[in-house]
Amino acid sequence: MYHTHSFANSYYIFMKKYSLKFWVIFWSVSGLFLLGWFFYWNTQNRGVASSVENVLSFLPINDSQKKEYQALTKVGDFLLKSDDKEKKLLVLFQNNMEIRPGGGFIGAFGIVKLKNGKIISLETHDLSNFDAKIPNIITPPYPLEETGVADFWKLRDSNFSPDFAINAKKAEEFYQLGGGEEDFDGVIGITANVLSSILKITGPISIEGYPGTYNSDNAILSLEYQVEKAFEEQGIDRGERKLVMADFAKEIENRVFAFSVSQKIELGKILLEDLNKKDIQLNFKDKKLQNEVENANWAGVMDQNWDKDYLMIVDANVGAFKSDYYVKRSIDHTVDLSKEIPVAYLKITYNHTATQKDWMTRDYRDYLRVYIPENSQLIDQKNFDDTRFGAEFGKKYFGAIVRVPIGTSKTVEINYNLPQELKNDYNLKIQKQAGLNDVPIVFHLIREDGTTEEFSKVMNSDLVLSDLK
Numbered sequence: 001m002y003h004t005h006s007f008a009n010s011y012y013i014f015m016k017k018y019s020l021k022f023w024v025i026f027w028s029v030s031g032l033f034l035l036g037w038f039f040y041w042n043t044q045n046r047g048v049a050s051s052v053e054n055v056l057s058f059l060p061i062n063d064s065q066k067k068e069y070q071a072l073t074k075v076g077d078f079l080l081k082s083d084d085k086e087k088k089l090l091v092l093f094q095n096n097m098e099i100r101p102g103g104g105f106i107g108a109f110g111i112v113k114l115k116n117g118k119i120i121s122l123e124t125h126d127l128s129n130f131d132a133k134i135p136n137i138i139t140p141p142y143p144l145e146e147t148g149v150a151d152f153w154k155l156r157d158s159n160f161s162p163d164f165a166i167n168a169k170k171a172e173e174f175y176q177l178g179g180g181e182e183d184f185d186g187v188i189g190i191t192a193n194v195l196s197s198i199l200k201i202t203g204p205i206s207i208e209g210y211p212g213t214y215n216s217d218n219a220i221l222s223l224e225y226q227v228e229k230a231f232e233e234q235g236i237d238r239g240e241r242k243l244v245m246a247d248f249a250k251e252i253e254n255r256v257f258a259f260s261v262s263q264k265i266e267l268g269k270i271l272l273e274d275l276n277k278k279d280i281q282l283n284f285k286d287k288k289l290q291n292e293v294e295n296a297n298w299a300g301v302m303d304q305n306w307d308k309d310y311l312m313i314v315d316a317n318v319g320a321f322k323s324d325y326y327v328k329r330s331i332d333h334t335v336d337l338s339k340e341i342p343v344a345y346l347k348i349t350y351n352h353t354a355t356q357k358d359w360m361t362r363d364y365r366d367y368l369r370v371y372i373p374e375n376s377q378l379i380d381q382k383n384f385d386d387t388r389f390g391a392e393f394g395k396k397y398f399g400a401i402v403r404v405p406i407g408t409s410k411t412v413e414i415n416y417n418l419p420q421e422l423k424n425d426y427n428l429k430i431q432k433q434a435g436l437n438d439v440p441i442v443f444h445l446i447r448e449d450g451t452t453e454e455f456s457k458v459m460n461s462d463l464v465l466s467d468l469k
Contacts, residue, residue, distance in 0.1 A: 068272055071296035075282070078289050080117040087114045090184045092171055094159065096191040096279075096435030097220070097322035097360070101314050101369075102159025102167040102300070103191050103281065103434035109155070109171070111182060127156040133178040142388070143367050143401065147318040162314045162371070162433060163393065164189055164300030168283035189281040189300065191435050192220040197270045197279075201263055202255040207247045210234075214248065221325060221360075223248065229359055276461050278434035297462060300434055302371070302393040308427040309335065309418060310395060312371040313348060315433065318401070319365030326354040327364050327404065329436065331459075334444040335418070337426060342418040343379070346370065350402065351409040364404040368412065371395045371431075375419045382413040423448065430463045443468055 079087050089112040094104035110124045131154040139145065140153035141160050150157055155174035159167040168187035175182075199205070199216040206213045211234075214222055223244070231241035259267065274280045281300035284290045293299045302312065311333065317324055332347040348368070354361045368384070374396050381387060381398075388399040404410045430441070439459045446452050455468035 071292045074292045082116040087185045090187045092189045094191050097325045099317045099324045101162045106156050163302045164281040186284040191279045193279040201267045304394045306429050312431040314369040316367040318367050321362045322360040323364045329439050331441040336446040337448045338450050346414045349411045350404045352404045354406045366402045368402050369397045369399040371397045377417040379415040384412045428465045
């Protein structure tokens, strides 16, 4: 059985020296495995299939959700069963307030070891220290060097692909270059949003001696501000500035392990949403398990088999700072099939809602890549200068630097021809970037006979045309 409570107590005495990133990883991994354990706890004596069927039979969920829970049980079976085998996981903390193609800037990573259904150790490494061990030998991908982000490629920037399987492999390579000796069974990417999910169930938390209340909307930002700036205003010694995390972690622990069955179910639902939103991404060495994860759409991979119309918009904050907290995006996309060669008109609007420069934001500088079907041809663009072209994953992409000053809005416009054969039995798939949620999208389809349909959606998962309707 999985016992996080005793594990958390043993770490509590060391809380003073650990960073916010450590505790975000701890809470996120604990919540993820609580979810896995919830659907796995009854399998050890009766077998996975029968147990899952019994558990799922009384839950108020639809067939699609049941399929997801069944996939999650496979993950639980792999990680939590009593087989006397140690499982090792590399956990990447991705701060999506500084967005990167894989989900967010990697500020820290954790190494989690499990055996017989228990977490037996959890250690974390801050990338500012670990990256110093990696030799300065690898040139970073464009435009990290050109924009002054990094002279050499290191683990912190390893998630520069929109495909998590690529990022997981690259992270392991950098880990080994830095002297790491563990051979991992899997890699998990988590964004800061996962802690917010847990707080949706625990409810708001107030910490004695500190102003304000931490809730699902403000916790990450407020805690980061507390340990970076507010402690000075409160007269707290720099060496004591992280003590707030000890009390915060203890309160989270107390509430989570006092959860009722219904609260555990609600936590399970929310964490499943995080998996579907790609706030949690999974990659495993075991091919059968990885196949299950991909079928559930939790692997964060680009769909290389889709042969219809395709769109994926990928942002990379190359201006540093946490400006993505303030930058709001929206998408307007039109496909005209009435022309002899179909044409797509894409508009991406960035609204920088900050009103002034401060400790976490500046003018926004973004490297935007737009992935579309192979053999598509760029016609025209606006606010998308010095366009670069590339191809990967069976797709073509256009890329350029986009700058959005504080307090302004900018719309990027990209017009391109689509392959003519896409007119036959038209369908569209839009894949979502990890770390970017609640992005409104409006899609206009002009059919061959000139009739027009319009669909709108708030994008929190990959979409196909039927999802937009």
